[in-house]
Amino acid sequence: xxxxxxxxxLKNFGKIGEFQQPLAAKFFDYYGEVFKEGALxxxxxSLIALAVAHAVQCPYCxxxxxxxxxxxxxxxxxxxxxxHVAAAIRAGASLVHSTQMMxxxxxxxx
Amino acid sequence: MKSLKAQNHALSDPRYEIDVLESRSNDVSFSQKxxxxxxxxxxxxxxxTLQINLGxxxxxxxxxxxxxxxxxxxxIMTRDTxxxxxxxxxxxxxxxxxxxGGAPEMNPEFRWFVEAIRSSDPNINIIVRxxxxxxxxxxxxxxxxxxxxxxxxxxxxxxxxxxxxxxxSQRGDGVFVKSIKALQMLNKTGYGVEHSGLxxxxxxxxSGAFLPGSQAxxxxxxxxxxxxxxxVTFNSLFTITNIPISRFLEYLLRSGNYEGYMEKLIASYNxxxxxxxxxxxxxxxxxxxxxxxxxxxxxxxxxxxxxxSRHISDWxxxxxxxxxxxxxxxxxxxxxGSGSSCGGxxx
Ligand code: SF4
Ligand code: SF4
Numbered sequence: 001x002x003x004x005x006x007x008x009x010l011k012n013f014g015k016i017g018e019f020q021q022p023l024a025a026k027f028f029d030y031y032g033e034v035f036k037e038g039a040l041x042x043x044x045x046s047l048i049a050l051a052v053a054h055a056v057q058c059p060y061c062x063x064x065x066x067x068x069x070x071x072x073x074x075x076x077x078x079x080x081x082x083x084h085v086a087a088a089i090r091a092g093a094s095l096v097h098s099t100q101m102m103x104x105x106x107x108x109x110x
Numbered sequence: 111m112k113s114l115k116a117q118n119h120a121l122s123d124p125r126y127e128i129d130v131l132e133s134r135s136n137d138v139s140f141s142q143k144x145x146x147x148x149x150x151x152x153x154x155x156x157x158x159t160l161q162i163n164l165g166x167x168x169x170x171x172x173x174x175x176x177x178x179x180x181x182x183x184x185x186i187m188t189r190d191t192x193x194x195x196x197x198x199x200x201x202x203x204x205x206x207x208x209x210x211g212g213a214p215e216m217n218p219e220f221r222w223f224v225e226a227i228r229s230s231d232p233n234i235n236i237i238v239r240x241x242x243x244x245x246x247x248x249x250x251x252x253x254x255x256x257x258x259x260x261x262x263x264x265x266x267x268x269x270x271x272x273x274x275x276x277x278x279s280q281r282g283d284g285v286f287v288k289s290i291k292a293l294q295m296l297n298k299t300g301y302g303v304e305h306s307g308l309x310x311x312x313x314x315x316x317s318g319a320f321l322p323g324s325q326a327x328x329x330x331x332x333x334x335x336x337x338x339x340x341x342v343t344f345n346s347l348f349t350i351t352n353i354p355i356s357r358f359l360e361y362l363l364r365s366g367n368y369e370g371y372m373e374k375l376i377a378s379y380n381x382x383x384x385x386x387x388x389x390x391x392x393x394x395x396x397x398x399x400x401x402x403x404x405x406x407x408x409x410x411x412x413x414x415x416x417x418x419s420r421h422i423s424d425w426x427x428x429x430x431x432x433x434x435x436x437x438x439x440x441x442x443x444x445x446x447g448s449g450s451s452c453g454g455x456x457x
Binding site: 071072073076 | 271273275276314316318320321322323324327328330331332
């Protein structure tokens with residue numbers, strides 16, 4: 001194993017059941033249901049998935065949902081805005097914790 | 111940009127294209143897949159559509175064009191060949207005549223031919239695949255929307271995206287703005303307007319090495335964006351998969367996307383789409399009158415397999431109906447996912 005990530009591994013995702021079939025089947029069923037047209041369109045779900053893929057920094061998911069959002073007719077601007085949503089939440093999640101730091105500073109300061 | 115033919119490009123030779131497709135498309139053959147689906151040899155169900163290619167001449171040079179069309183292509187259909195098409199239309203059970211190109215309107219006999227088809231049968235469905243920009247290309251084309259209306263033509267037009275970037279990167283600089291203007295002219299004539307009875311359908315095809323997503327989803331998005339941003343309305347959106355031949359094949363090879371694209375097409379093979387491929391109900395006529403199973407086979411110079419009815423002047427309905435359709439690896443483009451035809455998805 002020269003690198004930890006291999007692009008070909010993405011194609012083998014469907015084969016994870018080889019080691020544990022019942023759980024894999026449940027997961028893929030659930031996965032399929034989640035991404036169907038619903039109260040949110042499949043296109044909206046794909047953009048959310050693209051954003052989350054960046055938040056969890058999964059190269060497989062980034063690859064898959066870049067293709068998927070393109071197939072669903074999203075353009076570069078929409079895709080980048082979705083990533084900014086993920087980035088903003090991540091930044092916000094760090095920054096909002098600074099209130100804890102600020103309170104502690106204030107508690108400890110004269 | 112010049113056509114592959116004008117560049118003397120190796121891929122302007124259909125034999126070379128077939129060579130590439132056969133030698134570099136994994137181990138799975140299309141006929142093998144059809145065999146697994148009990149569809150091999152592939153047979154027509156009926157012949158109700160005649161798709162006539164009026165020539166390779168076009169005012170655009172789109173990067174993905176499977177015809178390798180452009181202003182430098184001079185091959186166009188003559189009135190004599192059109193007359194031969196007319197006698198087939200008149201005497202057989204053709205329900206729909208689909209006129210394509212190139213830009214079919216650039217053929218000087220285009221209007222004569224359309225009027226002749228319409229007067230031969232008031233009920234026949236006539237489709238013109240209009241690239242939109244032709245309407246603005248020259249004052250002599252400005253009245254095309256009226257001409258279409260007078261002859262009750264169904265207009266089918268390509269618009270790969272609802273904004274300029276992706277449209278122009280596929281179809282050429284400035285094409286988007288002109289296409290919107292042409293769509294507004296068509297709308298003004300009543301095309302794509304509710305209850306007018308004048309049908310305007312749009313064609314979406316991906317601007318790159320990926321497959322089209324859901325036709326319904328894209329149609330909803332196109333309708334909203336075109337109406338909100340430009341006040342443009344239309345009837346239906348047809349999603350069409352790019353077939354790996356001609357200029358799209360050249361793009362795939364040049365960009366290093368060929369293997370990945372073929373893999374994706376093969377992995378997405380759908381037996382339902384295979385049962386509904388358009389060649390099972392269509393005959394395609396080339397600019398010089400030769401007959402093919404579809405416009406793609408036409409560009410690969412794969413004529414219908416029956417020597418005695420290979421030209422419109424030798425039309426033999428029964429023999430054609432019993433022919434075996436000529437297939438090869440490019441056919442995976444018609445059977446991927448929800449399927450693809452000149453009328454959109456098939457599954
Ligand atoms: S895709 Fe259509 S408009 Fe574009 S070059 Fe080919 S024939 Fe002309
Ligand atoms: S490429 Fe032509 S012959 Fe092949 S499946 Fe499609 S329509 Fe039929």
